[in-house]
Amino acid sequence: MSNATSAPSNSVALPDGWEMVVGLEVHVELDTKTKLFSASPNRFGDDPNTNIDPVTLGLPGALPVLNRRAVELAIRLGLALNCTVQASTFHRKNYFYPDLPKAYQISQYDQPINVNGYLMLPGDVKIGIERAHLEEDTGKSTHFGGSSGRIHGSDYSLVDFNRAGVPLVEIVSKPDIRNSDQARQYVAELRSILLAVGASDAKMEEGSMRVDVNVSVRRTGEPFGTRCEIKNVNSIRAVGKAIDYEARRQIDVLESGGVIRQETRHWDDAEGRTHTLRTKEDADDYRYFLEPDLVLLDPDTEWVDAIRASLPMLPAERRARLSTITGANKESEAVYVIVERGQDDYIATVADAGGDASRALVYVTQAFAEEGSTPRVPAADLARLTILERDAKVTATQAKTILSELVANGGGDAAKIAAEKGFEALDTSAVEQMVDDAIAAQPDAWAKYCAGEEKALGAIVGAVMKASKGKADGKVVTAILLSRKG
C-alpha cells in the first residue's frame, strides 16, 4: 500500500522485516429501553440490583423473549457496516462465573445476524468485518479486601446484576489491521457510525463500548503468528499504545528464540504494558449448543429494507459531502471534526443560504466547538458574515470579532455589527492610494523588496495598516503590492 496512512504518524515503527497483524473485537451496548431478553430497564448508573427480574437473575422457570428494538438496532448497525443481514440463531455459551446468572450466556454463534461487512479508513484502507452478532451482557463483580484490590487475593466479591442481560453487539473485524494508527482510526470510525445510526452511546469510559485487541506478529510474507488477546483497553489512545507495546513484546520474545503462547493479556494503562491474565492451555470448553428457549430469527426483506431506508447519511458520506461543499480534503482534521460534531448539515445550510462554505468551515471549526449539531447562530447570519469577508467588506481580524459577537448573542446581523464597530469597508481605490503613499514614503524598503527581500515588505504593509487604522484587508494590501511590483 502506498497511501498516506501506511506510513503511520503515531505508530511505533517495527524492526525491519516484521509486520503486525491486528484484529479487533468490539462490544457495544445497544441503546434500548429494556434488556435483550426481559423487560427490566437497560440503564447505566442505577443503584445495584435495581434493574432485575426473573430472567435477569436466572430464576428457575424464567424464559427469555427477544427484544425487537435490539434486533432492529443490530440490523441498523449491520447495514451501516455493509454487512449481509441473514437468518440467525442463538446458542448457549456455558461457563460458571458469579456475574453470569444462568451459568450460560446467550449469544449468537455459528449463524450470526450480520456477516461479511467492511469499514473504510483514511487512504481508502478497507477493513473487513467478519460478523456483528447479538448477545447478552454479564453482571458486574467487584472484588474486595486482600492487599492488591485486584481479583487475585481478594477476600470476597459483590455482584450487581443491573448490567446482566443488557443487549450487546459484538463486532469482529477481520485481521486486516496492520498498524496501531489503523486500529485507532477503526475504533474512531466505528464509534462515529454507532452514534450516527443511534445504535449505542458508545462511551468507552462507561463501558458501553469495549475493545478487545488481538495482536500477532510475523516476518513479512510468512503465515500468521500465534495471537494474544488484550483486554482492558479503555480508550482509543490505549488501543494504539497497547498494540504497539504488544507487537514489540512479541517480536522481542521471538527474536530471542522464544515462542508466543496463545493467551489473554491485560493492558495496564498506568504501567503502559500488558501482562498475562490467563493462558488457554486448559482450553475453555463452553459446550455451545442451540438455545432451546429461543426460536429462529429471520427478519423478512420488508423489515430489513425499511430499516435500510431509515438509515441516516453515514459519517464517510457526510465527510465526502462536506469536502465537496467546502473544497477541503475529506481526510482533513477539520472535516473529521465537523462531521464528528454533527455540524456538517449546518455548514451545508450556510452554503445553501449563499454563504462561503470554505470560510464557514473555518468559523465553525474554531468557534462552535461547544455548540453541538445545531449551533444557536442562524445559518443565514453566518452566511452573511462569510460573504462580508469574502467580498473584503471586513478583514479576517474584523470577521473574527464579529463572529465572537454572533456566538455571544446567538446570532445577529453581521453588517450591522460591522457598522457599529466602525468596520466600514474601505474601498479598494482608497487602499490603493494608501499603498502608493507608503511606497513613496519608504523608497528604500520598496527597492529592497523588489530586489527579492521579502521581509522588507513588512514596513510598507505596516504603514498601510497604520494609515487605515487597521481597516485595510491584509490580503487586499498584499495583492495591490504584488501588482505594483509588476
Add this chain to the structure above:
Amino acid sequence: MTTPDPSARLSRDVVAKVARLARLDLTPDELDVMTNQLAGMLDHFSDIDKLDLADVAPLAQPLPLKNVLRDDVVVKGLDRDEVLAAAPAAEDGRFRVPPTIGFQE
C-alpha cells in the same frame, strides 16, 4: 491437550474432567461408580452408530417457529430487598460470593 477419542471406552480421567467442568465434587469411589455407569450407558447408546446419519440434518427444536419478538417496553421487575433477603449472602445491595482463586472469565 490430547485429542479426545469418542470411540475409546470412557476413562476415569475423562469423567474427572467432566466433573470439574460441571462443578461437581466426586469422591474416588463415586468417580469409579460414575465411570462404570456412564460407560455402560454409552455402550448401550452406541446403537445409533450403525445408522447412516451423514446426510441427515439435525433437529434441535421440535416446531419451526420464528421471529418471536417483544416490544421494548419496561415492566416493573423484582424488589431488590426481597430478592437479597432470599440470597445465601448479600451485602451493600449486592450478592456476596467467596473470592475467586484461578481467574475464569
Add this chain to the structure above:
Amino acid sequence: MAFQTAVDIAKQVASGSLSATTVLEEHLSRITEREGEVHAFNLVTTESARATAQAIDESVAKGRPVGPLAGVPIALKDNMCTRGVPTTCSSKILEGWKPPYDATVVTRLAAAGAVFVGKTNLDEFAMGSSTENSAFGPTRNPLDTSRVPGGSSGGSAAAVAAGFSAASLGSDTGGSIRQPAALCGLVGVKPTYGVVSRQGLVAFASSLDQIGPFTHTVADAALLMEVIAGHDENDSTSLPQPAPSLTAVLDRGVKGMRIGRITDLPEGCEPEVLTRLDEAFETLRRAGATIVDITLPSLSYGLTAYYLVAPAEASSNLARYDGVRYGLRVDAPDLNAMYAATRSQGFGPEVKRRIMLGTYALSAGYFDAYYGKALKVRRLLADDFSRAYSSCDVILTPTSPTVAFKLGEKTNDPLTMYLCDVFTIPTNLVGHAAMSVPFGKGAHDLPVGVQVLAPALGEEQMFMVAAELERGR
C-alpha cells in the same frame, strides 16, 4: 373407589348446589387419612386452599361469575413456580426457595377458579420414572403402596388416584405424565410442544418439557386443557394458536378415522399389556375406525437420542444452581470450591449422573459423536412419524411396557429404569401430542394404560379417540 370428576364439581359449585368448601374438606380429609402412607405432597397448602374455596363460595352466593374450574381441588407438581409458596423440585438445592412469581399455568388455573391443595412430589428435577429419586422420600402408588406410582410426576398422579385432588398438573419430558397416569389408572396428557406455556416451569430439558393434566376422565382432561393451553407471550416457544376446543369433540366418535398400529413394536412388554392394546384396537374398529399397519423404524433409537439430548439440555439448565443468588449454598473458602460443594451436596445421584452425561455429550471432542448424532436421530424419528401420519390419523401403543413395579425394583441399574420410557420418549423428541388412557387391568390386577399418539396440534382427534376408548373399556 370412584371420585367426583372435575367437570361435575365445577358444574355443581357454579350452580350453587355444592359448596367449594365442602368439596375441599372432603379432599383434605382424604389427605389426612392417607397422605402418611402415600406421600404425594411436598407441601399441602390447607389454609390458602380454604381461603380460595371460601372466596369462590362467596362469589357464587353473590351471583358473580366463576370460572370453568370453580372449586375444583387441583395439585401442582412441585416444579411449577408458585408466588410465595416453596417450589423445591424435590431437591435439597432449592429447599425453602419461594418463587417471586407464578407460572403461567398457575395464573390461568387460579383465574379459572381452581383451588390449589398443594405441591406434589417428583423425581428430583423431574429426572426419573418412579418418583424414588426425590430428596424428600418416594411417593407410593395409592392402588398398591408397595409399588411406585411411576414418575417423574408420581406425586401428581398419586394425588388424583388417592382422591387428594380432583385433578393435577404434571410435566412430561419423556413420559413423566403418561407413564404415571398409566401406572395409577388415570388419564394423562402430554400436549403438543408449545401448546401449554413453559413459563414458570422449572426447566429439565427445554426442547422436550411440556405441562399437562392428570384426571380421572377424558372429559376432565379436556376441560383442564382448555384452561391451561393457548399462546403465552412470555414463552418464545409458545405456539400462536388459542387453546383448542376439546370438550366439544368428545362425543364425535371415531367413525372413518384411521388408527395406526406399529408392526415392529419394540420388545419387552408384559403379555397383559399387549392383550389390552389389541382390545383397544378392537374397540375402535367396532366403533367404525380403520386399523392401519405402520412402521416406525427409528422408534427404538429414540431412547438413545433422548438420553443424550435431555441430559445435555439439563446440564445447562441446572448450572444456575450455584449457590450465588438463591437456594442452597455450602460455604467454602473460594468460589469454585463453593460451587462444587453446593452442587455436590445439593443434587442427588440421578441428577448428578445426568448432569455428567449431558456435560460429556456436549463437551469438546464428543459433541459430534453424541449430542450431534442424537439430534440427527431426532430428525429420522420426525421423518418416520411424517410418513406414518400420511396413512393414519393417530397411533396406538402401550404407555408403559409394564404395570406399576415395586419400590426398589429398578433403582440399582439406571439403564433398566430408562427402558420404561421407550414408548413415551419419541413423542417428546418430535414435539407431538400424546395421552394415556386407562384401559383395563394387567398383572396383579393393576391398571394398564393405552397411549394415543397424534401429530403436532392433533389434540382434537387424539381426544376423540381417547373418549371412544373410555366409553369402550
